[in-house]
Amino acid sequence: xxxxxxxxxxxxxxxxxxxHFSRQSSPVAICHRLHYLQMASEKLVKGFLTRGSxxxxxxxHSGLLLFxxxxxxxxxxxxxxxxxxxxxKFDAYLKGLQPVAEAIELLAPALGTKNGVNAEYPWxxxxxxxxxxxxxxxxxxxxxxxxxxxxxxxxxxxIYPD
Amino acid sequence: xxxxYEPQYKTTHDQALVLMREAKQTDPNFVxxxxxxxxxxxxxxxxxxxxxxxETGAVEPFYFPPAPDxxxxxxxxxxxxxxxxxxxxxxxxxxxDWSSAVELSE
Numbered sequence: 001x002x003x004x005x006x007x008x009x010x011x012x013x014x015x016x017x018x019x020h021f022s023r024q025s026s027p028v029a030i031c032h033r034l035h036y037l038q039m040a041s042e043k044l045v046k047g048f049l050t051r052g053s054x055x056x057x058x059x060x061h062s063g064l065l066l067f068x069x070x071x072x073x074x075x076x077x078x079x080x081x082x083x084x085x086x087x088x089k090f091d092a093y094l095k096g097l098q099p100v101a102e103a104i105e106l107l108a109p110a111l112g113t114k115n116g117v118n119a120e121y122p123w124x125x126x127x128x129x130x131x132x133x134x135x136x137x138x139x140x141x142x143x144x145x146x147x148x149x150x151x152x153x154x155x156x157x158x159i160y161p162d
Numbered sequence: 163x164x165x166x167y168e169p170q171y172k173t174t175h176d177q178a179l180v181l182m183r184e185a186k187q188t189d190p191n192f193v194x195x196x197x198x199x200x201x202x203x204x205x206x207x208x209x210x211x212x213x214x215x216x217e218t219g220a221v222e223p224f225y226f227p228p229a230p231d232x233x234x235x236x237x238x239x240x241x242x243x244x245x246x247x248x249x250x251x252x253x254x255x256x257x258x259d260w261s262s263a264v265e266l267s268e
Contacts, residue, residue, distance in 0.1 A: 004225070045224075049222060049223075049224055049225070051226075051227070052203065052223065052225035052237060052239050052254075053225075053254070066213065066222075066241075067224055069242045070208075070224045070240045070242050072185050072188040073181040073182070073184045073185035073206075073208060073240060074184065074226060074234075074238075074240075075229075075232045075233070075234070076229035076232040076234060077226075078184070078188070079232065087187045088188070091188045091189050160227065
């Protein structure tokens with residue numbers, strides 16, 4: 001098995017957990033859904049970063065935005081995402097994903113937002129109380145955006161099954 | 163085209179042109195494209211005006227599997243960099259150095 005295949009399969013597994021936690025009947029806090037969505041997207045991207053190499057991948061959590069940018073030159077992905085000859089609509093679709101992709105990427109504690117918000121560990125700010133993810137609403141990421149981004153990740157996982 | 167390259171690179175060169183045209187059609191902010199000749203895989207750096215400068219100092223390509231039905235018979239390694247990083251970043255070891263870059267144009 002290659003690094004790329006391993007990352008891709010782990011991304012698929014992470015995404016299944018995200019879906020499981022996203023069922024209406026699921027009692028888990030939203031932080032856990034977001035955490036698994038962040039991990040699925042990170043590992044999906046790493047799968048594409050490592051496909052051309054046998055080297056152990058770097059321990060990075062970023063790259064999602066550049067990956068989205070790279071998709072603009074890929075006619076196969078454009079077509080499979082349903083934008084056959086609609087280049088500008090494809091561009092608009094990818095640009096529309098950028099804010100939520102950035103917000104999801106910043107949920108990794110190693111990157112984090114300026115105020116410390118992340119999906120895994122408690123945080124505090126100089127002016128506020130200690131917070132923890134399971135008690136935080138993550139209102140800066142709307143449910144609509146989460147659904148749209150999750151749909152994108154799921155479709156990419158299907159377009160490139162390994 | 164005015165670009166000279168060895169005949170064994172024709173397939174990957176043609177595919178690099180496909181990718182360049184696709185990128186330009188989709189997004190006008192790409193300003194330059196560098197192709198690094200290789201027989202088996204496409205190695206392409208896309209330079210854009212509106213991406214942040216690199217935090218790692220390295221060109222980090224994403225690799226896409228071949229898609230022959232879309233004029234992409236070879237593996238594609240594609241990286242996007244800022245115009246401020248143009249020719250300044252370290253390339254993947256297998257790609258050689260910037261002196262082997264061929265700037266693509268129509």
